[in-house]
Amino acid sequence: MFRTPLSRRHVLRGAGAALALPFLDAMLPRLQSAPSSFKPWAKSIGPAPRMIFCYVPNGVNIFEWVPKDDGEKYALSPTLDTLKDHRSDFTVISGLGHPAAQGGHSGADTWLTAANLKGKPGADYTNTVSVDQVAAQLHGKKTRFPSLQISDKGGTGNALHSNTLSFDANGTPMPAESSPRRLFERLFVPDAASDRAATLKRYAERRSILDDVAAESAALNSKLGPKDRMKMDEYLTSVRATEKQVERLQGWVDRPKPDVKDGGLQLNSKPEDGHDRPMWLDVMLELSYLAFVTDLTRVVTFEWSREASGYGGAGENHHELSHHGGDPGMLGKLAVIDRFHLTKLARFLGLLKATTDGDGTVLDRTVVMYGSGMNSGAGGEHSPKNLPLLVAGGRKLGLKHGRHLAHNPAKAPPLSNVLLSLVQKAGVETQKFADSTGTLTGLV
CATH class of the missing domain: 3.40.720 (Alkaline Phosphatase, subunit A)
Incomplete structure (x- = not known):
């Protein structure tokens, strides 16, 4: 992969003396x-x-x-x-x-x-x-x-x-x-049984949190003014999108990945x-x-x-x-x-x-x-x-x-x-x- 470069510590020796070489192009690694x-x-x-x-x-x-x-x-x-x-x-x-x-x-x-x-x-x-x-x-x-x-x-x-x-x-x-x-592992490596169980547990916990957030947000919404309601609607739209994503992910847990x-x-x-x-x-x-x-x-x-x-x-x-x-x-x-x-x-x-x-x-x-x-x-x-x-x-x-x-x-x-x-x-x-x-x- 590399052509071995000449060492920068290389010296020329002669008559009992050692002379350091100047910096040369040959001292640079050649990337290939x-x-x-x-x-x-x-x-x-x-x-x-x-x-x-x-x-x-x-x-x-x-x-x-x-x-x-x-x-x-x-x-x-x-x-x-x-x-x-x-x-x-x-x-x-x-x-x-x-x-x-x-x-x-x-x-x-x-x-x-x-x-x-x-x-x-x-x-x-x-x-x-x-x-x-x-x-x-x-x-x-x-x-x-x-x-x-x-x-x-x-x-x-x-x-x-x-x-x-x-x-x-x-x-x-x-x-x-x-x-x-x-x-590669995310795309093609099958999940172990323990991984599958952990994944399903994680999705269940996420759904539970989303349910609680949606319920509390709906109760809060009735107390807000028009501008804050608009912001809350945007937030709830994001929550619903996350809920759909979790549902979709749960549907793929037991479907095998391609054999690559x-x-x-x-x-x-x-x-x-x-x-x-x-x-x-x-x-x-x-x-x-x-x-x-x-x-x-x-x-x-x-x-x-x-x-x-x-x-x-x-x-x-x-x-x-x-x-x-x-x-x-x-x-x-x-x-x-x-x-x-x-x-x-x-x-x-x-x-x-x-x-x-x-x-x-x-x-x-x-x-x-x-x-x-x-x-x-x-x-x-x-x-x-x-x-x-x-x-x-x-x-x-x-x-x-x-x-x-x-x-x-x-x-x-x-x-x-x-x-x-x-x-x-x-x-x-x-x-x-x-x-x-x-x-x-x-x-x-």
Whole structure:
């Protein structure tokens, strides 16, 4: 995995003297990740609409990302050329952004919500529901897991620097998983009898608490004024949603998990280890793929790195390079990271495309949205406009591909139009999401 570096303590000896060597490139470890041996399945257990949202932080080298021309005959940009084998399977979308977003490193917080995080008077931070959770409300009724949240940090993180892309109906962040092994065990390892008993006991206790809370809240409600009643209604709505979730979880306790072995999965990869970084991205995408083909879930959000952090394929400091100030050398290194990320996306698209799903492939019924919630711009500024974005897959759901949909950032429709288009094609019957003005022309 590593080429053994020359020791910095190495000395040259001669004539009774010892001379220390100067610092040499040969003293640096050479990172070389082991390629994954995971193989795609021949077919899924059955066709279904699916969605995965893949987020990269810190923006991209926009000069090498955006194609120079648009339409179906556009030429791939130097960075997007990494995806040339999948050209007919994706659409590049430029010029779009979130009008209500503040920009900077809060991009992950708003990428799937389009919220104005400072929009509520008297509140430091207020988010809204993310589009993945709108889809999960529909598809989660049919799967063991309504949705999966993955990120390199895990948990929820901090306001304006979230470790998750997913926010529930109240705008509350939903914790993400960072460990491949823990995620695999959650998805595929059967529970022992003692675990089952403990789980059922925990659900029963939770139901009892919820019943008590609902009863006391109803009694209190009659004593409140109109404004407080409104707040209490919002609270009770959350309680009822939790009750439904507990009921759904109880229904899955005795249903066996899919029989999936861990062969080829590098489950010990660490997300914040520069050497492990390529392997960690591969295995988390492989687990997302397995969750789809076994129909454990139909909705995944994957924050590849938290904003203001991240690594390249050889451990480069992604965040530092995003503050390039227009420096050509830093921009060149940023483009190398961008292309590294797209090699991982290309491999994932290949897995989806290699697996039969009804009368097509898994990619044909899987919507893949990839991009960032900020644009590092011409001088390293962190703008919420002209965000790097592409959408792949979903042909059998009605998405059109093989083109560059270019928009003037000053007159572009909101990015929410893309989110509305995708959630509609996933089967959700809605005409509005966040600040959308309609679906995106050319994508549907």
